[in-house]
Amino acid sequence: MPDFPLATALAAGPVVLDGGLATELETQGHDLSSALWSARLLHDDPEAVVAAHAAFAAAGAQVATTASYQVSVEGLAAVGLDAAEARRLVVRSVHLAERGTPGAWIAGSVGPYGAALADGSEYTGDYADEVGVDRLRQWHRPRMQWLAEAGADVLACETVPAAAEAEALLEEADMLGMPVWLSLTTVLDGDGVVRTRRGEPAEEVYAMARELDAVVAVGVNCTDPDGVLPAVTAARAAGKPVVVYPNSGERWDAAARRWTGTAGLSPADALAWVDAGARLVGGCCRVGPDAVAALTRALRGARSDEEVASDDGR
Template sequence: MRPVRTLAEALGDGALVLDGGLSNQLEAQGCDLSDALWSARLLADGPEQIEAAHAAYVRAGARVLITSSYQATVEGFARRGVGRAAAERLLARSVELARAAARGVREEVWVAASVGPYGAMLADGSEYRGRYGLSVRELEAFHRPRIEVLAAAEPDVLALETVPDAEEAEALLRAAEGCGVPVWLSYTCL
């Protein structure tokens, strides 16, 4: 069940606790995250592990859960033989798992659908550097389908995370424009 108040309304009352690094909790649960898809691999291979990690953060006091979709892209799943429709279902599942972990909690818990930078799909560390040789328009075209799928899954906010440069930030914001879901944007500075 979605919270009654919006995340923005709740933030008007003060700070909220975000979950910790999802990968840290998954590794503590014994999950192997050495795959190029990182924690997104578990959307297909171990969704119960993702839900358990989210639930652990809720029990620890988190009121905002960030989904396991940071590194999840149609292109990344395609390299593992997963077709577009199945990859889109896995992206939507990331929101469903976070929402399921929040069920039965008395306090409001919001879900932030994670959208990592283009470099996260490359799985080569370039998400921290940016400058992939792509235009803002090309980056926008890459991000838009994933943002549309995540927005359709009805998160409370889109978390445009660890954006490495202004061009990708512009592309992400353009891709999210009109999706009907509020966004937050965080930068990585090296």
Template sequence: MAHLTEMLAAGPIVLDGGLGTLLESRGHDLSSSLWSARLLAEQPDEVRAAHAEFAAAGAQVATTASYQVSYDGLGAAGFDDAGVDALLQRSIRLAREAGAPLVAASVGPFGAARADGSEYTGDYGVGVAELRAWHRRRLHVLADAGPDLLAVETVPSPAEVEAMCAEIEGLGVPVWVSLSAASTGFDADSLAAALRGAASAEGVVAVGVNCCPPESVLSALAEVEVDIPFVAYPNSGERWIAADRRWAGDGGAVVGLVDVWLDAGVRLVGGCCRTTPADIADVAARVAQRR
């Protein structure tokens, strides 16, 4: 916590970008339901190398490849619970070895493990108690593995925010909570209320949004008054065309909005889907000018 506090006091912190995007650009097929978890198991050196590319570009935080690692998802692929624990622990070790000053253990939403698009709606058909139970073991294993903080990210609904904030109490690890501003599970009022609620949870050191269009960041945060920093790491600006299973449009929109976000109180800034090491290098250069 001291290291994170010192870095925040020195100025905005640069996050990494789209780990899956980079792994795909390195020639890996991530189309299976295991996504990057398959590479954690089969080609860990590639995961480490991808983290290192972002660190070399100026990322001060390596966000682990644990986003989609779950006991039920990997259980269906033949892993027992101990094997899943080992992959979660490996994700932190690989990120640490890549050289960024901080490691954030990624904790994706329930829908990410389903790989059915429900991570963008929060329409799971399960309640808060079930979500708490589902997240519990993974949160504890990641926290015990020694990250600098947990990245609870792409949360798509008020119910899952409530569940995850309840489960992080007592973990003893700083947490940022980032909501999906593109999720249909929120409207403007419920998104703002969820951010305020998360900001008051024990251990939470930043709240914000990710995995959304860059232009939606400011509107998501504009009406939210909290006493902790904001985190923002949207997508590149390209749009996912689900019917064609492809991205379309122009990327590179993140760096042009960094100053606006910093003026609004963002202190942890980077990119999500389709953002590359080159994008993060541009973000890092812009942040350096602001320090």
């Protein structure tokens, strides 16, 4: 990791996040069709995970997100692995990210409860009310603790579809005292209001993070690029730096387990997000190293222009 915290870097200017780790693994030819998705390779082919991280590092990513998104005790138990193995794989995810991206901040991925169900419910949050905040806290607690103990610099609580799950994650983060970011997956309603996939106003969810020192950023991921700019505005209401890492613009068909539509993550759009207040910027599903490299060039160019303008103004 760098010699200073991620929060310090975000206060100074935009930081480049990586892209879709599973996307890069699929590009390398790996089959991720199982319920464990990319987490399967933590067990079966860890060197592939290192190579995927390295590809994003070469593209300029300053933050590496671990392959722990879909690791859970319950999910691994379904394929015959116990809690001890779950912990071992979570710890391994941090060490593999460190190997693939020396000098980067390591973000321990904390995916939502629905991801472990492998039924698409992470994009609806339908389970949140029934499971409840207390049970969600208990469910998330081991992985968050294991990632912290393994040496992650920050926890990426990501693709969060519902207010109840956001509340659970924030309460656990506050108890743990570990730097975290909270990233919702959102949609725009007919009136242009940014909402969680469960339907709650995102601005109200972000506001839950306002008084928590452990939260270094709030924002949005795993959403359409067209919805990012309104989400940045909603997230800024929390008074925290904003994190954004949308999908490519294609859409996931959970029933058919395939992507549909046309990819199009634009560096020009990313610059507009930064102008609106985003500070941690990258990509999620279907965003590979080439797109991250283009984003890196755009953000570095913007920083260079700011430095020239600053010098001219002296």
